[in-house]
Amino acid sequence: MPRYILTLIHLMPVVANAIYDTLVFLAISHHIVSYTAIGDIWSARAKSFFTADGLPRLLRVLLQSGQQFYL
Amino acid sequence: MGLDHDHSTRVRSHLQKSVERANSHFYPVTVSEAKRSIFPITHNDVLTISIGTMGYLVCTITLKGGYNYSIASQITTEMLTSGLVVSTQHCQALLYILGSFSILSMCSTWLLFFYRVRAVYGNSKNITYAFGFLWVATFGMSFVFPFSTSGGESPSTSTRPLQTFSPCAYLIL
Numbered sequence: 571m572p573r574y575i576l577t578l579i580h581l582m583p584v585v586a587n588a589i590y591d592t593l594v595f596l597a598i599s600h601h602i603v604s605y606t607a608i609g610d611i612w613s614a615r616a617k618s619f620f621t622a623d624g625l626p627r628l629l630r631v632l633l634q635s636g637q638q639f640y641l
Numbered sequence: 642m643g644l645d646h647d648h649s650t651r652v653r654s655h656l657q658k659s660v661e662r663a664n665s666h667f668y669p670v671t672v673s674e675a676k677r678s679i680f681p682i683t684h685n686d687v688l689t690i691s692i693g694t695m696g697y698l699v700c701t702i703t704l705k706g707g708y709n710y711s712i713a714s715q716i717t718t719e720m721l722t723s724g725l726v727v728s729t730q731h732c733q734a735l736l737y738i739l740g741s742f743s744i745l746s747m748c749s750t751w752l753l754f755f756y757r758v759r760a761v762y763g764n765s766k767n768i769t770y771a772f773g774f775l776w777v778a779t780f781g782m783s784f785v786f787p788f789s790t791s792g793g794e795s796p797s798t799s800t801r802p803l804q805t806f807s808p809c810a811y812l813i814l
Contacts, residue, residue, distance in 0.1 A: 583786045586779040587747065593775065594754045597768070598761050632761065 595640045602633045740787025748780050 603615045608624035617623060622630045755776045762768040 579785055580788070583779070583783045586782040587751075590751060590775050590779045591754070594758050594772065597758050597772070601761050632757075636757075 591640060595636055598636050599633060602629045605629055737787045744783050744786055747783055747786075751776055751779055 599619060602625065603619050605626075606615060606618035606624040608614045608618060614624075618625060619633070622633055625633065755772050758772050759765075759769055
């Protein structure tokens with residue numbers, strides 16, 4: 571088997587891990603941010619993603635711990 | 642009679658030599674011996690961890706806190722990255738064992754996140770199917786991981802650290 575195919579196979583779990591983490595993070599963040607009380611427009615959601623404003627305490631903790639893990 | 646005597650003296654001198662050799666590992670005299678005795682305890686097939694290393698492990702785990710990592714994966718990571726910890730004859734076997742345990746820890750972490758995203762979406766069926774499929778896919782792929790490590794067999798008396806460790810393995814740990 572050529573060496574580069576072997577390397578690709580060995581890289582598979584790493585890539586899968588990255589994709590899975592990213593998708594879970596995006597899904598959770600997207601859903602939580604849609605609950606924000608400061609507005610229903612795109613910029614309000616973006617603001618609440620970065621500052622966690624306008625969110626109940628539980629959702630804020632969920633959002634921020636997700637960000638912490640992803641970083 | 643003379644043969645027996647000869648034999649016992651030979652055995653005794655052999656024992657003496659091996660004891661001296663072991664002592665020279667413990668107490669290095671010359672520079673070359675000191676270089677050889679980085680791993681002073683040379684039992685074959687044994688995973689040896691010195692007391693200083695144990696202290697180092699405990700300190701780092703306490704300092705970093707077990708928030709994002711499980712303690713088992715933390716210990717594994719520290720042991721592998723510090724490199725001076727593991728001294729065994731069959732490095733590849735050890736790497737397989739460590740890789741299997743890291744599969745266990747990674748997959749359970751991903752499962753926790755699967756439950757989390759399901760809870761956030763209120764047990765929505767589509768989300769359950771999509772992320773369940775993703776989890777199964779990553780679970781299956783993670784079985785490649787132990788085979789992406791490679792270690793060498795060292796000759797019986799000398800010990801050698803983990804020989805090579807592919808960059809993919811570093812990334813995932």
